[in-house]
Amino acid sequence: MKIQLLIISLLLAASSLYARSLDKVFQLLPQPQSVEVFPGKGIMHTDLKFVSTAPGTPVPILGALTDVLPRAGRGGKGLYLQLSGQNVPDSPEGYVLVVNDKGVIVTARTEAGLFYGCQTLEQLLEDSRDFGREIPQMKITDYPAIAYRAVHLDTKHHLDRMEYYYRMVDRLARYKVNAVIWELEDKLRFTRRPEIGAPNAISKQEMQALCRYAKERNVEISPLVQGLGHAGFILKHHWELRENPASDWEFCPSDPRTYEVQFDLYLDALEAMPYGKYLHVGGDEITAIGIDDRCKATGKTAFELQMIWLKKVCRFAVEHGRIPIFWDDMPLKYAGIWELVLSDKSEEEVAKVWDTSKLDEAIGLFPKECVYMRWKYEDAATSAHRRLLKWYHDKGLKVMGATAASAGDSPFMPRRNTRSEYVKGFSQLVADNQLEGILATAWDDGSPHLETVWRGFIAQGEFGWNPSARDIGTFKQVHAQREYGFLPEDNRMDFLDELEKAVFFFDGALVTSGHRNPAWGTSDFTLIGLPDKANPGAWSELYEDKIARAKIEADRYEKIAEGIRKAKAEALRNRYTLQVYEQTNNLQNYPVRLILALNDYDTAKDETARRAALETVAEVCDYFDVMRADLESVYSEIRFMQQPEGFISDLNHHNHLASKTNNSDWWYYYEIPMIRKVRAWMK
Incomplete structure (x- = not known):
């Protein structure tokens, strides 16, 4: 052990007084607070041969490139870890990382700091491997x-x-x-109130296991259990607690049974997520508190009732060892x-x-x-x-x-x-x-x-x-390197800027009124009309602006598709994300294809061209099923595409797009009725 401490001391002493800038190949995310680079020979990603720790220092969870190293000291260069309060940042998550020709040393006050220092090292090793470059001698001093x-x-x-x-x-x-706040709604299998959990809800034991895994990686998971408002997942089962019998949005804050249910859900959530320090109680976007007889009998205003509820749930959180969090919009509205x-x-x-x-x-x-x-x-x-x-x-x-x-x-x-x-x-x-x-x-x-x-x-x-x-442009370049292994000058992720722009036309391409933008709820809509077979050209004149936009978006689609193709071919990791972007691009392009096919039919010069154009319209309609199957095949690799059998939808005060159907039809809110309309028109 004395030999290990001597090596650590030598490593620290090896830092030169003459710093230079870090090779631009090494892009760390997040960017450390301080990086000093020194002359002299550094290390390659293959040079580290073992992990060694100072007395009393545990080995944190390591990344793929360092976890394979043996923990026994041996000849060659090593990764040395030590807990120390000397010459390190005051932050419990701070660390100092030193690289020289003898190896790497990470020093921190806490295990969290050691973990983050090793995560930074993992990125340096990754860049050395990906681009065949030597990690220079350096000293990183870092903290959040x-x-x-x-x-x-x-x-x-x-x-x-x-x-x-x-x-x-x-x-x-x-x-x-270092933290997740998980808005559960009905996706936890509540044991005290089993009627609340959806049929496919995560069990408390599964959640506990995930939270432990997260804690070991310095990620703290705390629950958000909506209360007072946003309560449809509860009040679709407990009508007796509604403030308004016609709405499942708000609890009645003056009924003692409200707190019996609310606190049971809190207890289950806290047990499922045992390592978090917070309990987020929701409390936002209330619209109708104080209107029922139970509340009127108190003589309190709606705002007073809201804050009485808040005091009760905050007291519960504190009594159970959690700090309460509350969305603050309602006091500001008051x-x-x-x-x-x-x-x-x-x-x-x-x-x-x-x-x-x-x-x-x-x-x-x-x-x-x-x-x-x-x-x-x-x-x-x-x-x-x-x-x-x-x-x-x-x-x-x-x-x-x-x-x-x-x-x-x-x-x-x-x-x-x-x-x-x-x-x-x-x-x-x-x-x-x-x-x-x-x-x-x-x-x-x-x-x-x-x-x-x-x-x-x-x-x-x-x-x-x-x-x-960093500025946003530089962040995007570094993100591309870290996530996919692309050098900044390659500009491999430029297609993503275009994909974000394509959303704007897609959202309303097939309608003349209404919207499916979910921010404030979907609305009634009117689909675009179809060409009049007896009056060629009139449809294209009516929808001239949409057709012009569709042509622009068709070119954008091809540009995005080519960018994704190149990115998929060159990516070193995270190709699944690129597949998701690819299918999203295909979906957003579907209304474009349909509008342009209808335009070709409406502007056909003769009957032969008209018949050919009509066949293209039919092909585009048929392509929808192919596009949908491909998209859902990719998306469903990680997510469930429909609600389970027996799921009960709430009334959804906000009319969210994603609650329109229990299957995946809501993804194609305009496309499905539009295809039905086109096929009827073609008969």
């Missing part, structure tokens, strides 16, 4: 800007396979995301500043109307033990939003930020660089104001495939750790 860096897993409308959740934990840990907080008004405009007097008067109703989750899914640095954060600070209330990797803005693709610019902006605000943490939400309103959301999750890893390190 934000202590609690979480993503949101929303399973209200679908479940993925359990093995995918295990892979998800590994991926989060790789990018130093105070009349909600729309202002959502706006991007200037400081001058905000100053004229900013008024927190209602909040000031009601401050006694705000539980101090609660964390108020301040959610804003776009620009978080607006004037009104900053004023609100200051109000929370001045009142001594704890706040956590919530941005979005997916905010229900499209059924199939998050937009704006997978919303990474919003993740970056809010992360910077959280770090600047020393808030309790940051959550990247991923709402299941349109139930996008999680692989299309992952770049936003990884952005939370990047910017939650180091908010100011």
